[in-house]
Amino acid sequence: MDLAFKPVVLWTDILIFILVGLVSFFIYTLRRNPENRNRWREVFSTKLGMSTFVIIMTYVSVALLDSLHFRTELPAAEGQSSEQVYYNNKVNSVLDLMLGEMGERQERTYSSPFSLKSWNRENIKTETGDTVRDYPELTFGGQHLESPDDQAIDMVLQSFKGIFSGLILAGILIGIHWLLLKRSKSTQPALPWSSAWITFAVIMAVFGWLVTMGNLYHVLGTDQAGNDTLYESLKGIRTGVLIGTLATLITMPIAISLGIMAGYFRGWIDDIIQYIYTTLISIPGLLLIAASVLLFQVWINNNPSYFEVGLEKADAKFLALCFILGITSWTTLCRLLRAETLKISQLDYVQAAHAFGVSHLQIIWRHILPNLSHIILISFVLDFSGLVLAEAVLSYIGVGVDPAMASWGNMINLASTELSREPSIWWNLAGAFVLMFTLVLSVNLFSDLVNDAFDPKTKLEAA
Structure with a gap:
């Protein structure tokens, strides 16, 4: 039995x-x-730790839902055999199903938030055959209304419907969690779950409102190609989360292994590693990243047979960008770990382990690495937010994520010319900025709490 859809697994989905x-x-x-x-x-x-963690996990959940890809089955054409099945070239995700028809409601060009008409004047023929220059009505935005005068009351009613739906779902999930906590027999002090529940309820209410209103109006307007800005902003969450995590995970093994080796073994090993990262630092990072991305883009263009659909090309370029950012971003953490390892390796308990004949690998694993865990953890969280911002900068100069893949950087890049118009088109920048700002701010606040909990210096100062 043939499925009505064909699963699509990208490399970034696997990762x-x-x-x-x-x-x-x-x-x-x-x-x-x-x-x-x-x-x-x-x-x-x-309370801050709970709230920021819920926000971060919301972004991660959206990224996971947007990483379950599939292609839908095309309707059978005339004369087509029943055994032949063809699938659409457009790749959808579970997030697209949750957002309804938001991504399929494409207009002709710009439209402002909640508008019923296009942003640009066009030549329109009247019923009498005359041509007038006016703002044409949108194809999808607000077309469920019987009259434009009903928009205000409809927005109020639909807002209540969306918020209420989100709160009902949040209440069910919070109730299940409360029952699980009530059955658990933990002797430790209770965590501030009320802060997490309130944050989760607010997020679900906002999400319910966005989905409800986004399928009736263009909540954040449309871009030059008529695509819904809210839909593009939500689809950019996966790109932001992945580029922050994957690039950081590529950076960490390189920085940790080379930094500990340089600080522990010293001598010629330290000289070689210092020479490598000093040379890498001397090369302008932006130029190195741009050259590497352009070289990989040439390889993609010369080997189109490796990619079945266009999204696979965009995914390959995106994965290469993550790898390049990881390769070029390890030097700072490596220098920090080298300096800390130099200090730890001279402590009495490490010297005692040498005297008892403990192997180098065991000393590194049992004594060096655990004392560096707080630095590694804090660097991971801080690098995440830095790489999310780096993607926006790279896309702004044209060497970032492929234009076929939704990303906040591409939206900001397009908005650079839209803001110079009169009147300016601000909603594309606003959609990307609000989501990016919320993610980066939450990660930074959470990293401060992690630093306070794991940094030994903070513990000593508090004592």
Whole structure:
């Protein structure tokens, strides 16, 4: 039996689910390490920690839903055999299903938020055959209205409907979680779950309102090609989350291994590693990234047979960009870990381990690496927000994410010319800015709490 859809698995889809598996395994291993578990509990014992974590997990959940791709089956053509099945070249995701028809409601050109007419004047023929220059009505935005005068009351009613739906769903999920907490027999002080529940309820109410209104109006207007700006902004979440996580995960192994080797073994190994990262630092990072991306773009253009649909090309370029950002971003953390390893390797307990004949690998694993964990963890969280902003900058200069892939950087790049119009078109920039600002701010606030919980210097100053 043929399926009505064909699953599409991109390389970035595989990597993001591997990442989720690794995070799940890390959470499971916390049970065996009471010290780290208590430190993480300090992070979540604050209302700010709970709220920011819920916001971050919302972004991650949207990215996961947008990473389950598929192609729908095309209707059978005349004379087509029943055994032949063809699929649409357009790749959809589970997030597209949740957003309804928001991504399919394409207008001709710009339209402002909640507008019923286009932003630009066009020549319109009247019923009498005369040609007048006026603002044409939109094809989809507000077309369910019997009269334009009904828009105000309809927006109020639909807003109540969307918010109420979101709150009902949030109430069900919060109730299930409350029952699970009530059945658990934990002896430790309760975490501020009320802050997490309130944040989650607000997010679900906003999401319910956006989905409801977004399928009736263009909440954030449309861009030059007539695409819904709200839809493009939500689709850009996956790009922002992936480029922050994948590039950071590529950076970490390189920085950790080379930094510890340079600080622990010293001598000629330290000289070689210092020479490598000094040379890499001396090259302007933006030029190096741009040259690498352009070289890979040439390879993609010369090998079109490797990609079945256009999204696979965009995904390959995106994965290359993550790899290039990771390769060029490890030097700062490497220098920091090298300096810290130089200090730790001279401590008494490390020298005692050498005297007892403990191998270098065991010393690094048991004594060096655990004392660097707070630096690695804090750097991971901080690098994430920095790479999200880097994607926007690279897309702005034309060497970032492929234009076929939704991203905040591409939206900001397009908005650079729209703001100079009179009157200016601001909603494309606003959609990308609000979502990017919320993600980066939440990550930075959460990283401050992680720093306070894991940094030994902070503990000493507090004591």
